[in-house]
Amino acid sequence: MSFRAIRVTEDEQGRHAAVETLEDERLPPGEVTVDVAYSTVNYKDGLALAGKGIVRTFPLTPGIDLAGTVADSADPRFAPGDRVVLNGFGRGESKDGGFAERARVGADELVPLPDALSTRQAAAIGTAGYTAMLSVLALEDAGVAPGDGDVLVTGAAGGVGSVAISLLAARGYRVIASTGRPEHGDYLRELGAADLVDRATLSAPGKPLASERWAAAVDSVGSHTLANVLAATRYGGTVTACGLAQGLDLPGSVAPFILRGVRLQGIDSVYAPMESRRRAWTALAAELDPAHLDSITETVALADVIPLAPRILAGRVRGRTLVDVR
Numbered sequence: 333m334s335f336r337a338i339r340v341t342e343d344e345q346g347r348h349a350a351v352e353t354l355e356d357e358r359l360p361p362g363e364v365t366v367d368v369a370y371s372t373v374n375y376k377d378g379l380a381l382a383g384k385g386i387v388r389t390f391p392l393t394p395g396i397d398l399a400g401t402v403a404d405s406a407d408p409r410f411a412p413g414d415r416v417v418l419n420g421f422g423r424g425e426s427k428d429g430g431f432a433e434r435a436r437v438g439a440d441e442l443v444p445l446p447d448a449l450s451t452r453q454a455a456a457i458g459t460a461g462y463t464a465m466l467s468v469l470a471l472e473d474a475g476v477a478p479g480d481g482d483v484l485v486t487g488a489a490g491g492v493g494s495v496a497i498s499l500l501a502a503r504g505y506r507v508i509a510s511t512g513r514p515e516h517g518d519y520l521r522e523l524g525a526a527d528l529v530d531r532a533t534l535s536a537p538g539k540p541l542a543s544e545r546w547a548a549a550v551d552s553v554g555s556h557t558l559a560n561v562l563a564a565t566r567y568g569g570t571v572t573a574c575g576l577a578q579g580l581d582l583p584g585s586v587a588p589f590i591l592r593g594v595r596l597q598g599i600d601s602v603y604a605p606m607e608s609r610r611r612a613w614t615a616l617a618a619e620l621d622p623a624h625l626d627s628i629t630e631t632v633a634l635a636d637v638i639p640l641a642p643r644i645l646a647g648r649v650r651g652r653t654l655v656d657v658r
């Protein structure tokens with residue numbers, strides 16, 4: 333059988349992405365073959381499609397997410413017809429990922445889908461949404477309660493930010509959205525943001541400590557933004573850090589940690605243990621408003637994915653981009 337896939341190749345002229353038709357023999361080794369229904373476009377996929385950084389082997393099928401149905405399994409945990417989702421584990425970076433009609437993967441990488449989520453919904457949530465839930469659960473584990481005060485979400489109109497706002501508001505937190513795109517103010521309020529702040533107020537170099545403003549924060553931006561968020565976090569508050577949309581650096585001081593007992597909790601989705609993944613997916617199935625998920629999701633065909641790379645890298649994509657692979 334043959335299947336369509338986006339392939340990133342490298343030659344003397346550089347790196348190129350194109351849709352190709354491959355034979356099943358080109359599938360990599362693995363216990364489970366999946367008929368992929370959907371993938372999504374995350375920031376990392378933008379990097380891979382643009383031939384930047386993260387691709388570690390060529391040729392490679394990008395796509396850090398996939399959701400679909402098991403076609404064939406050599407592992408007793410999965411049978412043909414099972415609906416599954418896969419996020420990370422190096423897919424789309426060092427191993428073939430989800431921008432393909434078929435994928436062969438390790439059984440240890442797959443999460444069986446909760447009945448309450450359709451395959452389409454699971455894909456729309458994708459790495460960004462599952463990372464948002466990991467962040468929310470980290471705040472819960474740190475003891476941040478809804479009555480504690482304002483919770484800031486940075487990178488608000490992006491994939492992680494949009495889902496985080498919806499999840500936190502549904503749990504009863506008062507959410508403040510930091511965005512550089514005030515034109516999406518109505519969208520952010522509809523997801524549950526009580527108020528907005530201009531991201532420019534956070535993105536320049538700031539003081540080691542500022543007045544105590546945030547009970548907690550979910551940050552996907554890094555750099556000066558994260559340093560300023562930490563500096564304005566209230567005594568004993570917690571900040572989660574998952575992203576680097578502004579930068580990989582963290583140009584701050586230890587003052588928030590040693591003078592206010594602020595906690596900085598890193599969030600990694602790629603190699604998160606299966607127990608954390610199942611917990612996050614179960615919570616997403618129970619808590620994420622399907623109407624919100626619809627409102628943040630734009631759907632594109634596999635053939636339309638490659639031109640999206642510059643847009644997501646420039647921070648111009650809103651919410652989540654679902655790829656209908658079929």
Ligand code: NDP
Pocket residue numbers: 374375376459460463486487488489490491492493510511512513531535552553557573574575576577578599600601602644645646647648649651
């Ligand atoms: P998106 O591109 O969808 O969203 C990022 C948002 O960040 C933008 O929408 C924008 O929000 C804001 N932003 C963009 N550029 C800047 C800038 N220069 N300064 C300040 N804010 C900026 O990406 P995702 O939401 O999918 O991912 C966000 C980050 O999290 C990425 O760095 C991604 O790699 C990382 N990530 C990490 C994971 C992990 O496992 N640790 C998993 C998933 C994502 P606005 O327009 O509202 O200001």
